[in-house]
Amino acid sequence: MSDRPRVAFFRPDDERTTEAVALLDDLGADALADPMLEVAPTGASPRTDADYAVFTSKTGAELVAETGWRAGETTVCAIGDPTADALEAEGFRVDLVPEEFSSSGLVAALEGEISGARVEVARSDHGSDVLLDGLNEAGAYVHETVLYRLVRPDGAGESAEAAADGGLDAALFTSSLTVEHFLAAAAERGVRDEAVRGLEDAVVGVIGDPTAETARSHGIDVDVIPERADFEELATDAVAALDER
Incomplete structure (x- = not known):
């Protein structure tokens, strides 16, 4: 023992x-x-007409690359260094990582500049409402894409x-x-x-x-x-x- x-x-x-x-x-x-x-991919891809795209996990970063999505002029945001590292490893440019690695931290980093902006949130089916609610309250037009489902x-x-x-x-x-x-x-x-x-x-x-x-x-x-x-x-x-x- x-x-x-x-x-x-x-x-x-x-x-x-x-x-x-x-x-x-x-x-x-x-x-x-x-x-x-356990990750169950949906095959969905984020919208391409957003001003900002938010990714919340390493898994999401890897899956979005498989969909063929391209950032173009979209400002790419990552919650946390692991997510940012995964996005960059897949060839994406990361424009913003909040100091606080959380939904509220990202909202705090973006509020004041996203009023009227289109914000795409790409994540799992169990994401926190804090992120969507905070972005909406900051005046953004928010759309969520479920990249994968999390099952037991x-x-x-x-x-x-x-x-x-x-x-x-x-x-x-x-x-x-x-x-x-x-x-x-x-x-x-x-x-x-x-x-x-x-x-x-x-x-x-x-x-x-x-x-x-x-x-x-x-x-x-x-x-x-x-x-x-x-x-x-x-x-x-x-x-x-x-x-x-």
Whole structure:
């Protein structure tokens, strides 16, 4: 039996899982990868007549390239450096990355210059209303294109059983949807209440206030919210919180 803490995370089963396992190992933790999100592309492409186009994820950046979309004179905005890096890797020019990597951060960066402008938001089907509402309130004409849907993979839920059995030291939630899918998987396995109780003894880390609000609304206490919406910071802060205990 390892003396290292056991830390669950819920990123999609792609290179992000590989990177997370390596990061947690470097931090001295044993990773429990339990993907709660699976990407189902819609094949949709953003409008080409927008003044601004907003991308919110690395996945969206990769999928939009597959559609053949071209930015032209559109101002391209990315929420976060990972999204910007992915867009640039696909050959797109990125014009704006807000200082705060969040929907509200992007709205703050654009308000004052988008009144009357056409703004295209290209993202998943579970995007926050904060972004659309904020852009509309700033006077923009907003259109949303759903590039992909996020579904719960078959077989997800090993982490819920671990939490229910008291075998989880930390859990890292990267979106409200990961919280909801964790709880749904726990319910399917008949351990929802036990899993929530098990998280009381674990360090629960989340990215962003919306995810924290979702967790708390379901009775999950939140211990760690990193300053930046970044998985490495989330994992580092959570393991540091474990060390303090």
